[in-house]
Amino acid sequence: MNPLKPKYYLVEASALPEVFVKVTEAKSLLETGEARTVAEAVERAGLSRSAFYKYKDAIAPFRDLRRDSIMTFHVMLHDKPGMLTSVLSIFTESRANILTINQSIPANGVALVTVSVTAENLIVSSDELLANLRSVPGVVNVDIMAG
Numbered sequence: 001m002n003p004l005k006p007k008y009y010l011v012e013a014s015a016l017p018e019v020f021v022k023v024t025e026a027k028s029l030l031e032t033g034e035a036r037t038v039a040e041a042v043e044r045a046g047l048s049r050s051a052f053y054k055y056k057d058a059i060a061p062f063r064d065l066r067r068d069s070i071m072t073f074h075v076m077l078h079d080k081p082g083m084l085t086s087v088l089s090i091f092t093e094s095r096a097n098i099l100t101i102n103q104s105i106p107a108n109g110v111a112l113v114t115v116s117v118t119a120e121n122l123i124v125s126s127d128e129l130l131a132n133l134r135s136v137p138g139v140v141n142v143d144i145m146a147g
Contacts, residue, residue, distance in 0.1 A: 010062060022047040023055045070099065071126065072116045075133060076140040079106035083138045084113060090132045095121045110140055 013021055026041040028034075035041035042052045077083045084103065091098055096117035104112040122129065126144060133142045 019047065019051050020055060020059045023052055023059050024061050026052055027056060027060075069119050070116055070146065071096075071119050071144055072114060072146040073133070074141075074143050074145050075113045075115065076142070077111050077113055078138040078140065079109050079111050080138055083136075086136050087113065087115075087133060087139065090129070090136060091115065091117060094124050094129050094132065096129070097121060114145075 022042075022045045026035070026038070026045040026047055029041040029044055030038065035044055038049060038052060042049050045052075075087055077087065084101075088098070088101070097120065098115060098117050100114070100116045102114045119126070124132070130142055130144065133139060
């Protein structure tokens, strides 16, 4: 075994020493801009700066790539007031995190809307989400283009 090659383990957070969980919390505060400085981040996380610097490069949260996948929907809508709001409410109710919304200029009474979401927090399956979108009056067609 190469002693210079790092070795990784996947460990459930509750089994980790508290310091590691606090380091990831402080890193998250810095990455999101909720804390402007390391001093502020470690104070909010309840951690010493020395512990933060000791472990900051050794710990990172695991993200299930399948759950964090980005899904892109193409939705064909009738050009009527409130249609886009009705469609977006379905994404909101499903707890999809909307990343982008692009709407074409309506032609022949319909408009194409492209919505990209992360599926990380979805409380329904992608099939259920599609069915819910298709059930909105005024939705002509819905397809998942990616994800």
